[in-house]
Amino acid sequence: MGQDTPTPPARPAINIEQPIGRHASGNRAEQAAKAVAKKAVAKKAVAKKAVAKKASTKAVAKKTAKAVTKKSAAKTNAAAKKAVKKASKAAAKKATKKPAAKKAKASKDKKISGYGMGKVDVVMSVDQVGKEAAKIAKEGPTLKALDQLAKNDAFLTIEDLCAGYGKMQILHNFSLKIGKGQSLCLIGPNGAGKSTVLHSIFGFTNIFSGKISVGDKDVTALTPSQKLANAGIAYILQDKSVFPGMTVEENLMMGGFLKNKPTEAKAAAEMVFDKYSRLAERRDKPAGVLSGGERRLLEISRALVMEPDVLLVDEPSIGLEPRFIDMVFEILHDLQHRDGKTIVMVEQNAKKGLEFADIGYVLVSGETALADNGDKLLKNPEVGRLFLGG
Ligand SMILES: Nc1ncnc2c1ncn2[C@@H]1O[C@H](COP(=O)(O)OP(=O)(O)OP(=O)(O)O)[C@@H](O)[C@H]1O
Ligand SMILES: [Mg+2]
Numbered sequence: 537m538g539q540d541t542p543t544p545p546a547r548p549a550i551n552i553e554q555p556i557g558r559h560a561s562g563n564r565a566e567q568a569a570k571a572v573a574k575k576a577v578a579k580k581a582v583a584k585k586a587v588a589k590k591a592s593t594k595a596v597a598k599k600t601a602k603a604v605t606k607k608s609a610a611k612t613n614a615a616a617k618k619a620v621k622k623a624s625k626a627a628a629k630k631a632t633k634k635p636a637a638k639k640a641k642a643s644k645d646k647k648i649s650g651y652g653m654g655k656v657d658v659v660m661s662v663d664q665v666g667k668e669a670a671k672i673a674k675e676g677p678t679l680k681a682l683d684q685l686a687k688n689d690a691f692l693t694i695e696d697l698c699a700g701y702g703k704m705q706i707l708h709n710f711s712l713k714i715g716k717g718q719s720l721c722l723i724g725p726n727g728a729g730k731s732t733v734l735h736s737i738f739g740f741t742n743i744f745s746g747k748i749s750v751g752d753k754d755v756t757a758l759t760p761s762q763k764l765a766n767a768g769i770a771y772i773l774q775d776k777s778v779f780p781g782m783t784v785e786e787n788l789m790m791g792g793f794l795k796n797k798p799t800e801a802k803a804a805a806e807m808v809f810d811k812y813s814r815l816a817e818r819r820d821k822p823a824g825v826l827s828g829g830e831r832r833l834l835e836i837s838r839a840l841v842m843e844p845d846v847l848l849v850d851e852p853s854i855g856l857e858p859r860f861i862d863m864v865f866e867i868l869h870d871l872q873h874r875d876g877k878t879i880v881m882v883e884q885n886a887k888k889g890l891e892f893a894d895i896g897y898v899l900v901s902g903e904t905a906l907a908d909n910g911d912k913l914l915k916n917p918e919v920g921r922l923f924l925g926g
Contacts, residue, residue: 676905685908691715691751693747700732722899750768765842770846780822783822787823846877895909
């Protein structure tokens with residue numbers, strides 16, 4: 537489990553994501569702001585250049601006019617002035633013509649789209665995505681529709697959940713249903729409450745009302761360690777939760793700290809090594825030397841040591857290069873289809889997440905705006921515009 541799992545806080549008052557790096561929202565907003573600032577600076581520079589050009593052309597024109605006046609006594613002052621005016625007018629026209637033409641071309645090419653992983657020229661602001669997403673929410677899906685997506689045989693169920701941090705409510709009558717061995721992906725704007733759904737399932741939030749059950753067990757009030765040990769729910773944190781100074785094997789064994797006997801944890805760890813040779817080959821190395829993909833694999837494997845039924849995965853692809861992203865999704869695919877795990881994930885890379893998951897939910901302001909099969913949501917034009925970058 538994550539850094540906080542060894543001594544999991546029952547009800548943390550602080551944002552448990554902050555210490556382990558919430559770069560999803562921060563970076564995107566920061567990058568967008570940087571891009572806007574860069575553009576503004578570039579625009580200013582072009583304008584400055586135009587003014588300078590105008591001034592120098594004006595000076596040349598003035599000089600020429602002066603020479604002309606000197607040479608020909610017949611030419612009047614007024615004529616010289618006229619020449620200056622004409623020359624500077626022409627220069628100004630020339631100077632402004634280029635940027636204007638450029639601007640027209642840029643606006644023709646300009647494509648406004650959401651903040652998914654597509655090729656975006658202009659990124660919609662986080663606020664704008666939130667507002668637009670709220671528009672498509674209208675009325676959320678019915679419970680019947682959620683049941684159908686879970687093939688009318690839900691294993692993990694959230695009913696009318698109102699939950700948050702301290703007194704602040706983030707989730708409003710949120711419901712979720714997923715069948716055993718299915719996968720579900722939550723997408724939505726930053727701050728929509730996606731991680732809060734996972735926190736609530738695992739027992740990190742204040743639950744004001746509603747119910748969470750796994751199989752026929754009511755797990756609403758269980759602590760995180762009870763969830764892990766007694767209800768078979770494991771939580772893979774957003775990122776950076778390996779202990780870099782400890783070996784791969786020690787990190788893996790940490791996942792089994794709630795096992796009754798150390799021998800059980802050892803046996804479960806060996807099963808993981810049998811499965812993933814990449815980790816077995818590096819079992820005595822400090823986890824700090826692993827690549828990003830291998831680290832993610834270690835984080836996932838550490839959760840597997842507890843042999844859970846339900847895996848909660850927050851941002852599996854965060855901070856990874858494309859080849860590692862594919863590797864992580866392949867592992868999750870195996871866990872679902874080969875080992876029958878039930879997977880609830882949050883994924884900023886909406887395309888990857890929806891391609892992977894059987895079910896997709898679009899979360900907006902703590903409520904479900906849309907719910908459908910992953911592939912159907914992928915084809916939904918509004919989802920495409922807001923979350924897939926095109
Ligand atoms: N521990 C906490 N204490 C107080 N407020 C919190 C805490 N964790 C999250 N929040 C707030 O809850 C709201 C939902 O946050 P959450 O992390 O669930 O969003 P998210 O959809 O996962 O966003 P992101 O895409 O940025 O990860 C935000 O307004 C956030 O500031
Ligand atoms: Mg989150």
